[in-house]
Amino acid sequence: MRPCQVVPLEAALPDSGPSDVTICDVALNRVASVTRLREALSRLHAPGNPLLCLIHEKNHHLTMQAQAIGATEILQIDGSHDALCTRLIELFGLVEDDGRLDERRRRLARVGIVKAGLAFSGMFDAAATGEPVSPELLEQGSDAVLDSVRQADIRTWLDVVWNHDDVTYQHCLLVAGLAAAFAQKLGFRDQDQRLLSQAALLHDIGKAQVPLDILNKPDRLTPEEMAVMRTHPVVGHELLLRQPGFDPRLLDVVRHHHEYLDGSGYPDGLRGAEISDLNRLTTICDIYAALIERRAYKPPLSPDHALSIMVEMGGKLDQALLHAFRAVVAAIGPGASEE
Structure with a gap:
């Protein structure tokens, strides 16, 4: 198992350093949330590492906003737990194999x-x-x-x-x-x-x-x-x-x-x-x-x-x-x- 850390946006940001894979589940249609998310990513996400952004509806604005924060992957949450797990396994596999x-x-x-x-x-x-x-x-x-x-x-x-x-x-x-x-x-x-x-x-x-x-x-x-x-x-x-x-x-x-x-x-x-x-x-x-x-x-x-x-x-x-x-x-x- 890989270590996992959940960071609520309203909480103080930890000093644990950047993660191998970052997953964002944030309301991207709210300016305050996006601003706080950018701050968190600047501390917790290393450029070049996978950044998976979850969106809760198929929406062009949300997709563009996810891209704007640097998402390397965008996944719509449609009740498919298996799809999310499969993609996470693939992403962690990429991290373990730099090639x-x-x-x-x-x-x-x-x-x-x-x-x-x-x-x-x-x-x-x-x-x-x-x-x-x-x-x-x-x-x-x-x-x-x-x-x-x-x-x-x-x-x-x-x-x-x-x-x-x-x-x-x-x-x-x-x-x-x-x-x-x-x-x-x-x-x-x-x-x-x-x-x-x-x-x-x-x-x-x-x-x-x-x-x-x-x-x-x-x-x-x-x-x-x-x-x-x-x-x-x-x-x-x-x-x-x-x-x-x-x-x-x-x-x-x-x-x-x-x-x-x-x-x-x-x-x-x-x-x-x-x-x-x-x-x-x-x-x-x-x-x-x-x-x-x-x-x-x-x-x-x-x-x-x-x-x-x-x-x-x-x-x-x-x-x-x-x-x-x-x-x-x-x-x-x-x-x-x-x-």
Whole structure:
């Protein structure tokens, strides 16, 4: 038998440390209960371990709320004691066999990456030929990223994405995964998690119209090539302006994700309050992804090294948000990109 501890939400939280498997049976339609549950999970649940959330009716809102608190499994309580026992046995089996748990996470990550990758490719191919970019594809792709990072964890997501050779594909999925993890660590509401993930997945859509010999060049770009590459924010923004269906906040990110708080960014030299919070968040994920990604002409930086470089950028980035981003870096683990 495995040790089991029942923790009522109204009771003082124990100092027993994180559990192998956490089971939540809480009224997720009550704000106070969810707030208290988040506090309890921050103490009693280790990220990456199974988190089984029980819901008492088939309800989309309850399901989304369970996902928002990080549930890796959601089970509807319908009077089937056997179903609950069977799933618990399976979950404890995964904990006892780290290899099985790792493989399960990789499988979840691969499924999410395939779904997000297909959505991204569909949008990118449409943009390359001047056809309308589908808002529905963006929603499908961002939801796949959010679900996968929530269930598989950010480290596994990055490990799988790093195996892809296409530079733009790899970069945008890295940024989207980091943005999803960041939004979840910040405790964003579901709609705000989705908005940030969509911004990350869409931010480089303008690169679809950059010549392939520049976009896929295996070496560093020349100054002339870099000037062409730097047109992608304006190109992407103008492309999406010509069609309906996209949140103006997303268009702002497509145009301004290379702006810096000190005014030294491009294309419009925005500074300070002119740069939205959504842009600040996306820019942090964008820069971090570029530092840890694997390129033929440069070795990837370790998670901690990449973060230290961004800290040294000082007033260019929102340092308060960057400090909060440390939680994502911690979840990736030391030396992850160099393995």
